[in-house]
Amino acid sequence: MTSSRPDGQRSPTLEEVAEWAGVSRSTVSRVINGVSTVDPELRELVQRAIDATGYVPNLAARSLVTRRTDSVALVVSEPDDRTQQTEPFLNRIFTDPFLGRITAGALEVLRPEGIHLVIMPAESPAHHHVLRYLRQGHVDGVLLISSSDEDPLPQQLCDLGIPAVLSARPGKPLPMSYVDVEQQVGAKLAAEHLLAIGRHHLATISGPLDMPSSQDRLAGFRAALAVHGHAYVPSAAGNFTRASGEQAARELFAAHPEIDGLFVANDLMAEGALQALRDLGRRVPEEVAVVGFDNSIAALQCRPQLTTIHQPLEEMAAEMARLLLSRIGKADPKPRSVIFHPRLVKRESA
């Protein structure tokens, strides 16, 4: 099919297709953009011309006039204050099942609309690169996965008037749509499950404390236990990696050997914690029950398989994409939030 690019030549233009078909540039443009007021016979002819010349619209020219690019960015952002990281940012995000699920969910909505998705890691030193990319008008909007309430990116996008949707409640109030899961409810499900199976010495491994979602899970867990009379809940913070979970579990058990129930803020860290417990010779779930969060593929890959809190990341990402598209279309409807419900998935670890 197509081809026929003569040589190192640049690709054919609308004008050339029009000439081939013996019609005007306008008519070809109409055919390409699916405008209905074209004689079916002519439409057919133009289509043949397009195939014969191997024409592909020049996006730069088009978006110069339409002011649309038909692509949106998925930006995974991280602020600078996250210093003492052992694993590099890129390894972290491309190793966490999180991003894959988000991407899949967003594509589910975007592809049918013919919108491209561009994935951009934005760790702090490169922040301005990404911001420049966005400002230059490469994309029509942004799906923003931000990992800190100190992240300036949401505010910047707001100021610049770039349509964006957040993946979680913003750290500071911002007129921006976002999608979230009831974090506190999820933590409460974990707490109540641990209590229900008879555990009394509960502790938790949280995510980074500058993330709203980490704060919420921690607060939710504590609040749920407080209701049952547990005034103090030992905790340690990780950074959502397996290694950090392992480390946090070690600290926690060194300080509180009596712990018999552990809520870990994501599955990856829970997997690390399981590792630590194995090394410490604690049996799971007999001696220590462990509940994770996410219900990611990692939960199935460890032994024992993880009991965890399911959050529907794919659907959440799809909803983000929908919110973004509606935002891109109209002139600024008021920001909306869509909150999903977590649920407990019972497996072997608790």
Add this chain to the structure above:
Amino acid sequence: MTSSRPDGQRSPTLEEVAEWAGVSRSTVSRVINGVSTVDPELRELVQRAIDATGYVPNLAARSLVTRRTDSVALVVSEPDDRTQQTEPFLNRIFTDPFLGRITAGALEVLRPEGIHLVIMPAESPAHHHVLRYLRQGHVDGVLLISSSDEDPLPQQLCDLGIPAVLSARPGKPLPMSYVDVEQQVGAKLAAEHLLAIGRHHLATISGPLDMPSSQDRLAGFRAALAVHGHAYVPSAAGNFTRASGEQAARELFAAHPEIDGLFVANDLMAEGALQALRDLGRRVPEEVAVVGFDNSIAALQCRPQLTTIHQPLEEMAAEMARLLLSRIGKADPKPRSVIFHPRLVKRESA
């Protein structure tokens, strides 16, 4: 800083900046593009105008005339014949440390040049989406991670004259630059190490057999053993995921319980194999020695820590980026290949 976008208005143009500064459009353009023939005083003035108006070049307009976009795509491609997959493609690639290292390496080279990197998964049903994106001229070139010798994408890019560099030797001869590691040498290092520590019943878990790199690792392992008189080497194929490694190990040990040395074509599968061996009650390395491939973060996360074959993915990706940039600049220099050297990293598992 900047800001001052009046309201929902669109951003200022060159013309407006020029007017603010009382100079011509050309002069502003020169300042922005760093052309040296501008009076320092004027340059200063124009700079102030840029800051005051919050001007950002419109990329569409610029690339319409320059025919450059200053961005390249990192395409991770997968052909359709990979059907019976349990894990979805996106989960697979965003879970494998591979992509993170590649991205990091490529950015190392691209960022200093002011080139943006756009990451695009291209699993088969969406192949044409990505191809369209590339043809539309969103990017100047492509770094292609292709996972099958049946993948049509390399050939298509070639036909379209889109500059591209491959991450491994192409399945079919193609006038295209690529970067690779001496796969066979890597496999040989593994084989010889296993022999050196006294193992006699060797087997291997390979990657998908339609991948040139998998073929090479398998062939290299067999060839090295043949030299030492081992005519037959049991093998099972996985798909580079942890789960597939676990599965393959089970099959292998069910059929050949005598195996005491195992070479696994990547660390993730090796981790799965370790899991299977633990379930089977085989001690590693005492009863079975395991050697992985990649030297990824996964090799450090499992118990026992993996002895593995290191391949310098970051440097390889950086070299890919360099090859691509040189290809984009000039009119088609002849395709070059750059081959890196693997080395054995000894840890606990063998």
Add this chain to the structure above:
DNA sequence: GGAATTCCAGGGAGCGCTCTCTCCAAGGTC
């Protein structure tokens, strides 16, 4: 049958930028 209406193709302007070409002024040379 003539006027009014509809339908659909073409013409042309212009999106915001770069880049070549032109032009002016200042300095240098004989």
Add this chain to the structure above:
DNA sequence: GACCTTGGAGAGAGCGCTCCCTGGAATTCC
């Protein structure tokens, strides 16, 4: 002092496309 060179700014064309507007042909209506 007349000529040439050079440095540096402006003018203008045009990249490939969309979209509004115009105008001719076909159709409808009284």
